[in-house]
Amino acid sequence: MTNALKNKLIDNAFKVFGIICTLFGLVILGILIFNIAEVGLTRIDWNFITSLPSRKAEKAGIYTALMGTVWILFLTAIIAFPIGVGAGIYLEEYGKKSKWANFLEINISNLAGVPSIIYGLLGLEIFVRAFNMGGSILAGSFTLALLILPIIIVSTREALKAVPSSIKDASVALGASKWQTIWNQTLPASIGGVLTGVILAISRAIGETAPLIVVGALAYVPFAPSSPMDEFTVMPIQIFNWVSRPQHEFAVNAAAAIIILLLITFMMNGVAVYYRNKWQKKIKW
Amino acid sequence: MYKNYIQLKMKRKTNTILTLILGAIVVLGLASCGENTEKNETTTDATALTGDIKIDGSSTVYPITEAVAEEFRAEQPRVNITVGVSGTGGGFKKFSRGETEISDASRPIKDKEKTACEENGISYVELEVAYDGLAVLVNKENTWVDHLTVEELKKIWEPAAQGVIMKWNQIRKEWPNEEIHLFGPGVASGTYDYFTQVINGEEGASRGDYTASEDDNVLVQGVSTDKLGLAFFGLAYYEENADKLKLVGVDGGEGVVLPTQETVANGTYQPLSRPIFIYVSNKAAQKEEVISFVNFYLEIVPSISKEVGYVPIPSEMLAKQVEKFKKFVSKK
Numbered sequence: 383m384t385n386a387l388k389n390k391l392i393d394n395a396f397k398v399f400g401i402i403c404t405l406f407g408l409v410i411l412g413i414l415i416f417n418i419a420e421v422g423l424t425r426i427d428w429n430f431i432t433s434l435p436s437r438k439a440e441k442a443g444i445y446t447a448l449m450g451t452v453w454i455l456f457l458t459a460i461i462a463f464p465i466g467v468g469a470g471i472y473l474e475e476y477g478k479k480s481k482w483a484n485f486l487e488i489n490i491s492n493l494a495g496v497p498s499i500i501y502g503l504l505g506l507e508i509f510v511r512a513f514n515m516g517g518s519i520l521a522g523s524f525t526l527a528l529l530i531l532p533i534i535i536v537s538t539r540e541a542l543k544a545v546p547s548s549i550k551d552a553s554v555a556l557g558a559s560k561w562q563t564i565w566n567q568t569l570p571a572s573i574g575g576v577l578t579g580v581i582l583a584i585s586r587a588i589g590e591t592a593p594l595i596v597v598g599a600l601a602y603v604p605f606a607p608s609s610p611m612d613e614f615t616v617m618p619i620q621i622f623n624w625v626s627r628p629q630h631e632f633a634v635n636a637a638a639a640i641i642i643l644l645l646i647t648f649m650m651n652g653v654a655v656y657y658r659n660k661w662q663k664k665i666k667w
Numbered sequence: 668m669y670k671n672y673i674q675l676k677m678k679r680k681t682n683t684i685l686t687l688i689l690g691a692i693v694v695l696g697l698a699s700c701g702e703n704t705e706k707n708e709t710t711t712d713a714t715a716l717t718g719d720i721k722i723d724g725s726s727t728v729y730p731i732t733e734a735v736a737e738e739f740r741a742e743q744p745r746v747n748i749t750v751g752v753s754g755t756g757g758g759f760k761k762f763s764r765g766e767t768e769i770s771d772a773s774r775p776i777k778d779k780e781k782t783a784c785e786e787n788g789i790s791y792v793e794l795e796v797a798y799d800g801l802a803v804l805v806n807k808e809n810t811w812v813d814h815l816t817v818e819e820l821k822k823i824w825e826p827a828a829q830g831v832i833m834k835w836n837q838i839r840k841e842w843p844n845e846e847i848h849l850f851g852p853g854v855a856s857g858t859y860d861y862f863t864q865v866i867n868g869e870e871g872a873s874r875g876d877y878t879a880s881e882d883d884n885v886l887v888q889g890v891s892t893d894k895l896g897l898a899f900f901g902l903a904y905y906e907e908n909a910d911k912l913k914l915v916g917v918d919g920g921e922g923v924v925l926p927t928q929e930t931v932a933n934g935t936y937q938p939l940s941r942p943i944f945i946y947v948s949n950k951a952a953q954k955e956e957v958i959s960f961v962n963f964y965l966e967i968v969p970s971i972s973k974e975v976g977y978v979p980i981p982s983e984m985l986a987k988q989v990e991k992f993k994k995f996v997s998k999k
Binding site: 435598601613633 | 766
């Protein structure tokens, strides 16, 4: 009896501990959102989104920063998606168990731990200088794509791993080649997981500031980029710039911009969850 | 079963929300496109200049240059001006490679940077555009500090003070036997370079055991909440937070002077006031849009610098800069 009671107590204690752990992050996020919303929510209006940067806090807007972020987002996705998924497929389906693949794997894990500013320096030397892209959106996107590649590769591999081997075996048994099996069976079955990984990786990329500053993103850009070779600024740089101003009104602008950046991140995470659910529902093994 | 039902319901809800959000993005995208073309169409008079002007450099000068660029855009909307904040040194690096037309600087160009410019065949003109004062500050509740001399500041901040000067009464005997907490700009800033140069006698030499931040608002926060704090940073940050901080007068050998718009502009607040500059390259000075921009800059910079928290350059000094630039342009 006492033993059972003791076990039950431990059980409950662990449950409470688990709840506290879960709430910890959520409460902090809640405080952050509340704090920011209290300061910045009233500042958000249509003008704030469509105005150019300005020295007058009440006139300043995020138009160019938002457009820069959107450009960076799409280009980074376009670059990182095929490379990351391709590498993931190779490592999971082709290069398994060879020494070479092992070596690659360890290094990809290492890459995931490299501080983002180092990617910025790498991007500066390779894309900006060696490839002569200058401080353009393209150079920034390549740098961020490098930064999120390890995340995409790892999540692609996880998604591919989750496909039951019976499916692949059946496909091969029916005479399909390896590529046919991957293209027609494995990939469709895992695309939800793959996409989720890609979207989460990209929503990490849009919060990055340090590597883009090194690559040459600017602080004041009064026009929206019209090509990948244009100079640019992004939301986090705009926010940083406003926060460090002496006038308090800029802090309000920063809060408002943070809300919009958060909205974009939430939206992207929402899309990721949506696709994961959608594909999971479609697949019946 | 029930659980499944809930999940299904929630999923449906997220679906609607997602559709709404996606709809909003599309609308936003379309609307901003529309506005953009409108803006471009309004600017087709014959005198309109076109071109790009790339500016980079000091974050101290940035607010002024940004403001001037903003005003210039109202006059010449088809000249695309971009401003970066790589720092004075980073800005000169780009300037000497010919990557930028104008460089913002919170200190004069160094010999090493001069050589780099010469090697790439770039000559330039240096124009003073405003003054900046470095303020020394303590907490509002600090009752003991009335002023500091340059020697005392040196005693506090010099490299040898690290781990040695830790209490207020080590600076002046009658001050309390309590710890002193120091706040200052990070080593990458021109403000730090300047302060160490004039106080410690060598650029970049100071104690390392102080709270450093590139963001001056962090320093304001620090010293305004710490009774034992002492900080230095740009005068503009004091003026915005005057209710939270106590300004300390500095004695540079000719009596105690408080930094104000007047004492910084007329040079009596010494040694902690400095001019800030823009540098224009010779190649840029051949371009119509750059000439027009720099002239515009010199024309409106006194009122702009006041607005963004700096001390305006006196009119006779300004006239000299205008003359200097005119000569530089006509030399070609």
